[in-house]
Amino acid sequence: MIYIYFSFIFFALGVLTTFYRKVSYIMATIGSAFPFLAAVAGMHTSFTSNVFVLFNGFNLSVGVDHTSAIFLLIASISWFTISLYSIDYGMNYSKKMPVFFNAALFGMFLVLIARDALTFISGWEIATVFSYLLIMEHKHSFKEAFEFLAFGEISTVSLLVAFASLYLENHSLAIVGSHGNWIFLLMATIAFMAKMGIYPLHTWLIGAHSRAPSNVSAFLSAPLTLMGVYGLVRVLSIAGQPEWWGVLAMIFGGFSAFWGALQAAAAKGLKILPAYSTVENNGMILATLGLSVVAYSANLAVLSSFAMITTLILLFAHNTTKSLLFMAVGQAKEALGEDTIDNVRGVWTAVGKIPAISILISGLSFSAFPPLIGFLGEWMTLEALFQSYKFPSILDRLSAVFAGILIALAMGLAAFSMVKLTGYTALGYDHGKKARTIPSFTMRLSEIILSLIVVLTGFFSPYMLKYFGYGTFLSGLFGVPKPFLIVSSHPVFGVVSPTFLTIVIGTLFLFPLAFYLQKLRKVKRVSAWNGGIALKEKEYFTAPAYSFTLEYIMRKVYSMKEIKVGNKRYVSVKDVTTLFYSGLKRATEIVAKFLSLTLMNGHIYSYVLYTMIMFILLFFLIK
């Protein structure tokens, strides 16, 4: 419990020392180390604070149980590394930013440790509002920040409705125990899906992630969407695990994964691509969660529990890898001052080796390269979906197959888009552009920490499974000693051992490496063969050209248009969901204009006065 209080104190100190940006971010870093300790403490023995009674029936209390401990553990890794990264990165932004940063961390922390709906909503709203202010830190990002806030508030309002219905039924706002009805579940799901950026509620995520400062992007993409998953897991435990929810989650999740991967493949912006990758990963997470629920309702306890650990591993993989990717890409973006994939070529030579390797490692992890953690997550996802033949209902099976197809496509497309990102940025030829030298010690430090986590958690994944309490899926077989083999079911359905894959791949890699190192001096080094003369700047194969074939083949889905304006030619690719929202926006504008001209044509002050009088009247009447 003491860790929680320490954490609060350091976040508060961080807010107070905002004029010394470095100190403030150091406070945030220390402050986010304590949730990790709290999670470790709460992993096996849960604890709760004293109940603080607001008024009758409305209590505030915080605490950690097994579920929140796992999420807290995952989130605190991102919080810690992002705060560490911000110590140097934050110097590029204003002095207000540390306040928002600390406050947003506090809000998220509150969400994860809330024991009742009021604390939960407070944390939720704090996190949303301060994230909005954080996005606003970047110049010219008002539109995107506002879109984020609009969706954030949709989420909060649905959450309020959900908890109101919960209160009506149970006269209790505790979010532990088991009660709740379908309205609660539906509204809460919409709230959390909006936060996770599930199709079709993902449009805010793209603009916000790509416009925000990079530490904020990492922050929004990894821990903030994790809040949505946490919320879903929490409400499912309250509301039981109905089959219809699982089916819907699989369908929405599968489609979201596919859509995210598809749009990522065509993305041109440096941070738009990872943003769509977030949509894809959260889609996969939702689908596996849905599978877990369906399995639970069909009394397939083993499958349900396997799907649940899959969700957690995916979540862990996404959280660490995406934080890493945004950090490394953000460093490159800040150093080069460019924001398209094409213009940030040659990070290796222009910016540094550590960001380049970080981009490479995260790209490999997202493309499911064994034995990185992303590989384990995707293997488990497919393995869980393969077992959908065990479902008794044909509808469940069909929806699982549907989700499986879309997710498999998404995985392939994800590899395609990650090749595009890493190939052009981390490994590509540089422009000969000189990067700005920025103090980057803590940036590189946190990138190294996360890279090590991504690599090593793959290797030690059996221990992670055991630590999360899913030791039943560990076994020993085919000469692999226990507990280094991960099995997907009992009796055994499929097996994988990331540990031994690492050993085998590492050993196979050693011989060529030794050979290469031995011959290193004799190797003749020349520039790439380009038809006999050196490439000019305009002759490089561009990143949009890399994905044009795909865009052309899927031109109906992308609403791809080859546009010709005068001498200018370009290819336009749209996320068609945004068309729906822009239509909605226009309709609202028209209706609002009509109403303001017909119904509400008085002076603004009279409306304010009217509202105040009504508020006071109501206050007395209700009391």
Added chain:
Amino acid sequence: MKWWPMIGISKVLTENKKYATKTDVKRMKIFKRSLHIYTIDVGNSNILNFEMRALQTPKYNVHRFGMYFAASPRHADLLIVLGKPTKKMIAPLLEMVNQIPEPFGVMLLKGCESSGIDPDELKIPNVVTSVNGCLDPSEILAILLKISGRID
């Protein structure tokens, strides 16, 4: 049991006797069984280009001698320079020589044209032979066989 392998071996044994040349070459015996060739046109009148195509026709069947035409200088063992370079082609030619992995050889086929710069003056490294005049594919093949050490 078909006797094709025997026929093939006998052809290799007999047919390389058909080709003979008096051109002086530096032998590169390590390529005896596999010689990958890349050709570069540096400004010939197209005759040598056509002759290299003709050499790839089934009539000569150079694959039986382990000779292949590579699609990139990075894969090549022997560079055949066709013609005498124009001024603008000197830089690409030297870059190309720079790109070939070692060990490699360069064969200069100067052709029968009067225009261009004499490639001998470019000081290209590892020149194994330098031949004047427009050659038939069979003569070119004989030189290649001599380079790879299959005939004397």
Added chain:
Amino acid sequence: MKKLLGAYRQNGEEHLILQENGKVFVQEGNASEFENSVLLESRNEYVKDVLSKEEISGNDIFDFRYGPVTSGIGEAGIFHLYTYGERILSVKIDTSYKRRGLDERMINSDINDALKLSEEICGNFAISHSTAFSRAVENALKIKVTRDVELLRSIALELERIYNHLYVISRLAQAASQQVLASHLMGLFEDSLVTNKIFSDSRYLMNFNAIGDVLKIPSRKELKDVSDRVKKIENIFSKLYENSMSSGNYIDRLHLTATLDAKEAELIGLTGPSLRACGVKEDLRAYDEMYPEIEITSDEEGDSLSRMEVRAGEIFESLKFVRKTIDDLNLADETTSPNSIGSGEGIGWCESPSGTIVYHVEIENSKIKDVYVSTPSVFGMSAIAHSIVGNIFTDFPFVVESFGVNFSDAAR
């Protein structure tokens, strides 16, 4: 419709070399009235699409440089393909890498040396170039050429046409991965080169032509041999061609690739089989009395397939011509040695395998004072640049090969 093939200045006046309805003539006029006059000025450096004036730009547009050394083109030249990926939006062809300045070197040289240089312009059009050149000189010096010489030249021209067309079709087959067909055609190509050697002592028919004469008169036995070989090529090629035309996925690659209509082709100044593939029945041989029975092959669609079909049709036509002419040939025992001394001015032209080659020469005391060479590849390349727009990278070899152009011919 008049097509501008070249322009030269004489006594301060601009003279245009024009072609209309299969006839080449010179006229005073202003070249800038023709759409393709840009080509005449820039052809030593680059060739581009003359029908499109706009310079394409955009952030994502990049220049996919193909050359100067690639195994795909095989000649020293660059195709600058402007694209945003896959679709080709605009093309600029750099000919300067192969510019050897042969026409400049002809000036002030002896006529016979200049004849050698004309063969050197493009080895695979050697006889066409030398015939056009010697006709120009013959016109200038009023040299009468005997019928025998003209017939032998025609046979040589047709032999050149045969091997060039076989080469083009085999390259198309290779581009479509029709390896069996391509290998067979390459075999025929080699056979026809051997036939050339029997006929003229040179595989590329070089050193065959002289001013007003031919340097070698093939013996009766050699002619018989040529006739037999031509017959064999005809047999094999007709079977191969028939089979290839029933291969759906081969035809499909060529069909509707790089379509050109007759109007555009004539504005560009295209001649030869590529023009005939657009539905224009225009052939310089039609007015040549050496070809009494020539049938002009043409096709309607103007795509790569049509160009291939026209070339195949011309192979049959040429094979037939060679056989018939050799059978009817009755060579006189003696030839007159022409006197090539004097001064004068004249033009000479010839239907090369890819279109019209025109030479205009001015001679002063047996030395070339001025020469203008018009080569078909310049216009062919411009046609490539025009017709390839909108096609994708994978169609590139079909477009380029189907026009049968050579950098050495265009750059001189």
